[in-house]
Amino acid sequence: MNAKNNAQLQYKNRLRDRQASFQSEELVRGILAHDRLALASALTLLESNRAEHMLLMDEVIEKILPFSGNSLRIGITGVPGVGKSTFIEALAREVFQNEENKLAVLSIDPSSPISKGSILGDKTRMNELSLHPNAYVRPSPSSSHLGGVNRSTRESILLCEAAGYNIVLVETVGVGQSETAVHAMTDFFLLLMLAGAGDQLQGIKRGIMELTDAMVITKADGGNELKAERAKGEYTSALHLFPQRENNWMPQVFTTSSLEAKGIDVVWKEIDKFNRWSISNGWKEENRKRQLISSFEEQIQNVLLHQLQNKPNFKEKYESTLNRVVLKELSAHRAAESFIALFFTA
Numbered sequence: 001m002n003a004k005n006n007a008q009l010q011y012k013n014r015l016r017d018r019q020a021s022f023q024s025e026e027l028v029r030g031i032l033a034h035d036r037l038a039l040a041s042a043l044t045l046l047e048s049n050r051a052e053h054m055l056l057m058d059e060v061i062e063k064i065l066p067f068s069g070n071s072l073r074i075g076i077t078g079v080p081g082v083g084k085s086t087f088i089e090a091l092a093r094e095v096f097q098n099e100e101n102k103l104a105v106l107s108i109d110p111s112s113p114i115s116k117g118s119i120l121g122d123k124t125r126m127n128e129l130s131l132h133p134n135a136y137v138r139p140s141p142s143s144s145h146l147g148g149v150n151r152s153t154r155e156s157i158l159l160c161e162a163a164g165y166n167i168v169l170v171e172t173v174g175v176g177q178s179e180t181a182v183h184a185m186t187d188f189f190l191l192l193m194l195a196g197a198g199d200q201l202q203g204i205k206r207g208i209m210e211l212t213d214a215m216v217i218t219k220a221d222g223g224n225e226l227k228a229e230r231a232k233g234e235y236t237s238a239l240h241l242f243p244q245r246e247n248n249w250m251p252q253v254f255t256t257s258s259l260e261a262k263g264i265d266v267v268w269k270e271i272d273k274f275n276r277w278s279i280s281n282g283w284k285e286e287n288r289k290r291q292l293i294s295s296f297e298e299q300i301q302n303v304l305l306h307q308l309q310n311k312p313n314f315k316e317k318y319e320s321t322l323n324r325v326v327l328k329e330l331s332a333h334r335a336a337e338s339f340i341a342l343f344f345t346a
Contacts, residue, residue: 078192
């Protein structure tokens with residue numbers, strides 16, 4: 001590790017140590033008072049793997065729970081290069097047409113395999129939005145978590161809601177990983193696509209299209225309008241071939257140009273329409289219940305894994321069992337069962 005990286009690591013450790021000295025009551029008071037610094041500190045602690053930070057944030061999350069849930073949660077995904085950041089900034093302008101709206105953007109960046117930090121740095125790619133007084137942009141590394149979301153994203157949403165943000169937008173990595181994770185924690189799932197992107201994306205498209213509540217063909221400008229309209233027709237036809245949604249919502253396809261601010265207002269009206277519709281028919285409440293169930297089941301796995309890793313001789317037993325898999329003495333499933341039995345069998 002070079003001197004620069006070492007200095008950065010030491011700074012981050014000192015910052016987290018200082019944040020860990022906070023009492024949960026102090027953080028909660030700051031968050032509920034809509035203090036951006038308190039929110040930033042809580043989100044940083046939430047991303048930590050240190051036991052004392054996890055314990056502190058467990059207390060904070062439980063205390064802010066009664067003040068969470070009163071937002072519109074929007075998931076946005078799309079392949080790299082589709083223009084997610086530019087689209088989000090353009091969408092934010094529509095959101096802020098209502099001066100009472102407060103928007104939090106949880107932008108999940110790909111993680112560096114070396115530093116484990118964010119590669120793209122969405123806060124630097126959303127300069128205008130980052131400076132808006134009613135906006136909060138938080139880039140976080142995905143840390144190789146499946147679904148293109150950070151493991152703490154669910155709790156981050158709750159913290160933002162408690163801090164007064166009535167619209168929370170989660171931008172995923174969008175590199176072909178399963179996007180069911182972000183779908184399971186948002187109210188409206190938006191898929192951004194490029195016109196004529198090629199058949200190499202077809203495998204990604206179908207699975208995500210089954211989840212989407214609306215599709216947007218981006219960059220419909222600079223002579224690309226006809227290609228975008230053609231893609232809109234193709235995707236509209238494709239969406240009609242999927243089975244009827246459980247909530248009976250029919251996703252629509254839109255063409256937009258973020259640079260020319262074309263079609264963005266229509267997309268925002270569609271999102272608002274869905275939100276009002278899902279509240280009136282009870283779907284939003286039902287979906288939120290399912291989100292809580294999904295979160296509970298996910299945390300069971302996380303807690304069990306954490307408990308395993310803290311057992312005595314975990315590494316030795318893990319490597320010994322793994323070696324039997326490599327030598328083809330045990331199937332992976334049988335090895336996993338026997339490995340877990342080493343720790344939990346009375």
